[in-house]
């Protein structure tokens with residue numbers, strides 16, 4: 001096995017500038033693990049452990065998908081930290097970030113192809129498990145999105161592939177936003193050829209997912225609920241049976257209905273036959289319902305830790321149950 005990730009290498013000059021900046025920070029004598037100068041890079045996709053025999057196919061698929069992509073310019077700009085106290089220091093990217101996002105998408109779709117081709121092998125090895133984060137907030141980078149990004153980063157650290165799905169954006173593209181129960185069984189006509197249709201296909205591949213919602217009047221946002229109603233066809237196909245689910249929520253008030261929202265998310269997943277877990281993990285504690293935060297979430301002292309525990313739990317149970325999912329797919 002090789003632990004792999006796909007990355008854009010930085011030029012020698014850029015690496016040297018970042019290293020010089022690290023040296024300045026080191027003078028503060030913080031307890032930190034610094035990335036070595038020669039290893040500085042922009043991660044495009046984390047793969048986890050990959051069978052050595054698969055490496056040429058992985059490289060070939062990505063090369064094919066990147067063929068013809070014109071070159072574009074990127075630079076580094078600004079810095080900041082995640083977590084309080086800071087756990088991760090980051091340096092920002094500026095320039096043609098739209099092209100960079102396009103490159104990430106192409107690499108992503110190459111991996112989707114590879115993973116479907118080698119599914120049997122991957123299932124038996126537990127490689128490349130897919131954990132999704134579904135953001136039910138209209139805010140792409142709001143409180144709920146922040147919680148989900150922490151969760152997905154942790155799932156990647158465990159070895160999962162992840163995807164972040166911006167539910168409200170996809171729902172905005174539908175003519176028929178609400179399910180009107182137009183047919184039984186559901187034919188999926190209302191989302192055919194739309195982003196919602198694409199997202200539902202991604203859901204069919206998932207090993208685990210984390211639903212995130214802001215608290216709206218003590219329960220889940222209308223956007224996420226309307227999207228979930230569109231998963232009715234997947235239910236008939238048993239597509240989400242035994243997929244592992246967890247929930248993260250953020251409310252404006254300390255006692256604003258976070259727990260009732262979490263329960264609502266969990267009920268939605270249970271009706272799909274999913275296996276719902278809370279935020280407990282070996283070495284931590286048995287946990288509670290999920291991560292319930294008060295906005296702004298980056299000043300809620302415990303929330304990042306609870307979200308990470310939840311993500312580890314989702315990954316662990318998804319790993320342990322991968323074979324029963326394979327049976328029903």
Ligand SMILES: Cc1cc2nc3c(=O)[nH]c(=O)nc-3n(C[C@H](O)[C@H](O)[C@H](O)COP(=O)(O)O)c2cc1C
Pocket residue numbers: 137138139141142143144145213214215216217218219250251252253254255256257294295
């Ligand atoms: C329509 C609506 C209803 C809301 N209801 C509640 C509520 O019942 N309890 C609460 O604590 N916050 C409530 N809020 C505040 C949001 O839950 C809170 O701002 C949340 O953190 C926003 O998350 P976001 O940044 O991901 O969108 C409500 C907000 C809106 C827009």
